[in-house]
Amino acid sequence: MSSLPPYATTGQRVWYYSFRVICGVIFFFLIAPIVVIIPLSFNAEDFFTFTPEMLALDPEGYSLKHYEDFFTNPDWQQALRNSVAIAPVATLLSVSFGTLAAIGLSQKHVPFRRPIMAIMISPMIVPLIISAAGMYFFYSRIGLQGTYWGVVLSHAALGIPFVIITVTATLVGFDESLTRASANLGANPVRTFFKVQMPLILPGVISGGLFAFITSFDEVVVVLFVGSAGQKTLPWQMFTGLREQISPTILAVATILVAISIALLTTVEILRRRSEKIRGMSPG
Amino acid sequence: MSDTTESGPVLAADGRPLKQSLNRALRREKLRALALIAPLLIFILVTFIAPIADMLFRSIENQIVSDTLPRTVQTLDDWEDESEAPGEAIFETFYFDFAIAAQRKEHTRLGTRLNYEMTGISSLFRRTGRDVEDIGEVYLDQFEDLNELWEEPQPWVAMMGADGWKADYADWIAARDAADEAGEDFGRDPPAFVASATAREALPRTTELYTAFAEVVQPARRDSLADDEPWPVVYTGLYQDLMANPDAASAFGGDTATLLAEAAAAVPEFETVNFREAFIEAESDWADPEVWATIKVFAPEFTTGYFLASVDLEKTPDGVEVKPENEQIYKLLFGRTMFMSLTITFSCLLLGYPVAWLLANLPMRTANVLMILVLLPFWTSLLVRTSAWKVLLQQQGVINDILVWIGIIGDGNRLIMINNQFGTIVAMTHILLPFMILPLYSVMRTIPPSYLRAAKSLGATNWTAFWRVYFPQSVPGIGAGAILVFIVSIGYYITPELVGGTTGVFISNRIAYHISSSLNWGLAAALGSILLIVVLVLYWVYDKIVGIDNVKLG
Structure with a gap:
């Protein structure tokens, strides 16, 4: 399929090109919805659709007013502040607990490895609505429902599987003789961890952390139930906005979030290549 | 292998048998791995697994009926002829339960819960909650007609409270009055009510009801025991205790004994209430055996009712049935x-x-x-x-x-x-x-x-x-x-x-x-x-x- 041989029949040629067109349409389906909202977020009108001025590429049809609204509206600003206050703390919790446990799990002799792994991966497996329901019930019992720490703890729990998976994957290629060599040279376990093991698995830890961060930053179901109005995050504000159709400010926020995801995607990709290079694999 | 048989087991450098030494090293390694895993495991168990377990528990838990109507749930076992509403004995226990629940404002919650099973119970409970106070007024009025002291909160405190508690309570009142006089804020809570052993022995039902009264009013308004007369239902309990034990007064001393002796002599002449008729008169739905059957079916602490409802079945007094066509969602x-x-x-x-x-x-x-x-x-x-x-x-x-x-x-x-x-x-x-x-x-x-x-x-x-x-x-x-x-x-x-x-x-x-x-x-x-x-x-x-x-x- 990579290229068409010169002896291909007309039928093969038709199929070859129509297959490419089909795939192109599917790629279009994947990417178009995300691309479409970017110009719409610069709409000068309060519509969710292209105005004739916009189609005529008239500068009058475009404006930054929805971005202005996002940066001045107290509701959106509060939501942004909440998101920024919650996601990093949740990430820190999942990364520190998760990395330790991943190192523990990658040791040779771990009793009950499978059930432990299953428990740690479970927040990713259980549908969010069920996690949200359970956390709502349980956290209201112990007084965490509607508090900042309730949301942070629940988000940390949701982020942990990602940290575990990425860090264990990095540790698979980890050469144990390095830690032994370090111990041999007189380093204590803590020093060995920070000076030898950590730098090598750092790419995995960071990309796990990014996954955990984006999980918390994007999360809306659990925060809807576990949080109260005081913990309204950006996705929550978007969710209410979409429900009540208030303003195209949502599209401006969406565009900003797309930019953030592109930045994160690039970081993760660079880290992945770096980690494979460190471990002596070809960058793929 | 022949070496081993000649010189015993292989030894490690420190002189222990090698096998033992290896086992120890292995155990240490396992422990180290577990120590690394433990923090996260505990974290996940608390923040995630416990909530899931809580949800599973809630899907079968049904303690609200037996918590709100504890006495009724017990007596309902004696209800045999389920084609008509139960007899006076069950209505009587129900009156006590319901009067307390209404004072605690818990009857509406229970009504909402039972309404999932039988439409209409919620409003029945809510309406009855407004009427139930009147039912017991009959005894309250007669006690108060007999002696005006029954209108006062103080004789009750004297009669029901344990000596130690009464002393603490008096101290608290004195401290509060002193603070009031000095114009200071008084933040201390009064000592929680403790019933005396004498009262518990001689007037069991009254003590139970008065304790329930104290538990509700004390946290709500701090000085209430000294300032509020008890709920009507407490007088009903006192009437029953005195009928059952006319000699109750002899267990007490002082003014209480006089007051009780006078009341004990008078109660046989009191006008009585038929709770069954009173309830049915207030709300005719109480004559409907189905209401009672619903309470009885959902009395156990655990129920499969929610799961049945999730698959469009319902638990009726006659067993599990398919819900009507238009309710199957x-x-x-x-x-x-x-x-x-x-x-x-x-x-x-x-x-x-x-x-x-x-x-x-x-x-x-x-x-x-x-x-x-x-x-x-x-x-x-x-x-x-x-x-x-x-x-x-x-x-x-x-x-x-x-x-x-x-x-x-x-x-x-x-x-x-x-x-x-x-x-x-x-x-x-x-x-x-x-x-x-x-x-x-x-x-x-x-x-x-x-x-x-x-x-x-x-x-x-x-x-x-x-x-x-x-x-x-x-x-x-x-x-x-x-x-x-x-x-x-x-x-x-x-x-x-x-x-x-x-x-x-x-x-x-x-x-x-x-x-x-x-x-x-x-x-x-x-x-x-x-x-x-x-x-x-x-x-x-x-x-x-x-x-x-x-x-x-x-």
Whole structure:
């Protein structure tokens, strides 16, 4: 399929090109919805659709007013502040607990490895609505429902599987003789961890952390139930906005979030290549 | 081996047997691994597993009936002829339970709970809550007519309280009065009421009711025991105690004894109340045996009722029955959730397979560039993608505009593509497509292209070569992707909520509705438990086919 041989029949040629067109349409389906909202977020009108001025590429049809609204509206600003206050703390919790446990799990002799792994991966497996329901019930019992720490703890729990998976994957290629060599040279376990093991698995830890961060930053179901109005995050504000159709400010926020995801995607990709290079694999 | 038999077991450097030494090292290693894992394990158990366990527990828990009506639940066991409302004895215990519950404002909660099982109970409980005080007034009035002291709170405190508590309470009142006089804020709570052993012995029912009274009024208004006369139901209890034990006064001393002796002499002449008639007069529904049967059926502390309700069955006094046709919504909802998840899975497969094939067969560099088009949606916020579909699909949205502009449809009959099943399926297919492409791609990469060429050079047509050679090898990828997409879609909440309208919603939306709107937490928990079991079974299958360890990200 990579290229068409010169002896291909007309039928093969038709199929070859129509297959490419089909795939192109599917790629279009994947990417178009995300691309479409970017110009719409610069709409000068309060519509969710292209105005004739916009189609005529008239500068009058475009404006930054929805971005202005996002940066001045107290509701959106509060939501942004909440998101920024919650996601990093949740990430820190999942990364520190998760990395330790991943190192523990990658040791040779771990009793009950499978059930432990299953428990740690479970927040990713259980549908969010069920996690949200359970956390709502349980956290209201112990007084965490509607508090900042309730949301942070629940988000940390949701982020942990990602940290575990990425860090264990990095540790698979980890050469144990390095830690032994370090111990041999007189380093204590803590020093060995920070000076030898950590730098090598750092790419995995960071990309796990990014996954955990984006999980918390994007999360809306659990925060809807576990949080109260005081913990309204950006996705929550978007969710209410979409429900009540208030303003195209949502599209401006969406565009900003797309930019953030592109930045994160690039970081993760660079880290992945770096980690494979460190471990002596070809960058793929 | 012969060495060992001659010189005993092999020894390690420190002189211990080698085997023992190795075992010790192994044990230490295991402990170290567990010590590293323990913090996270505890964290997950508290923040995640405990909530799930709580939800499972709530799906069968039903303590509210026996907590609110403890005495009635016991006496209801004696109710035999279930074709008519129970007799006076049961109504009497019910009066005590209900009067206390009404004072605690718990009767409406119980009414709401029982209303899930029998419509109308909620309003019956609420109305009765307003009437129940009057029922006991008869005894209260007669006691007060007998001696005005019964109107005062103080004789009650003197009669019921334990000596130690009375002393503490007097100290507290003195301290409070002193603070009031000095104009200071007095923040201390009064000592919690303790009944005296004498009262408990001589006037058991009165003590029980007075303690309930104290438990409610003391935290509400701090000085109330000294300032409020007890609830009417306490006087009813006193009447019954004095009828049962006319000699009660002799256990007490001082003014209390005089007061009680006078009352004991008078009570046989008191006008009495028939609770059964009083309740039925207040609300005729109390004569309905079905109300009582419902209370009795849901009296046990644990119930299967919520699970039965989740599959459109109901627990009636005559056993488990199918709900009436027009109330069956959960089977439909579960069926729809399954159907839509399958449709979404199938559409993802249909769209994902060619793309994965293309990606797997292109040169690495091109494939990596195209992969960005798959990963970008994967990384983009779910709400961004959902809002994009809302913008595209709505009636004044981009797609309709384009169709009108091209002239395929008229401006008057724009397509309705949102707030229905179509909207949910399109948006969710888009959102979950990367979950299908990524596992498919990783499997297809491992299929050598030479197999296809070999098949063709052996004379197979393009189709045969694909269908007989390539496709079977890609089945593991299909399995992995399909199960993954299905599992994720079956529990989806946000997208159906935003673009699903009324016909495109999933079971998860119903769970959310029961948690936040109808407040029927038990039913929400039961529906959640069922969904959880389905998902876990699917994951078990996924683990058998693909292996959980093979989950990769990015």
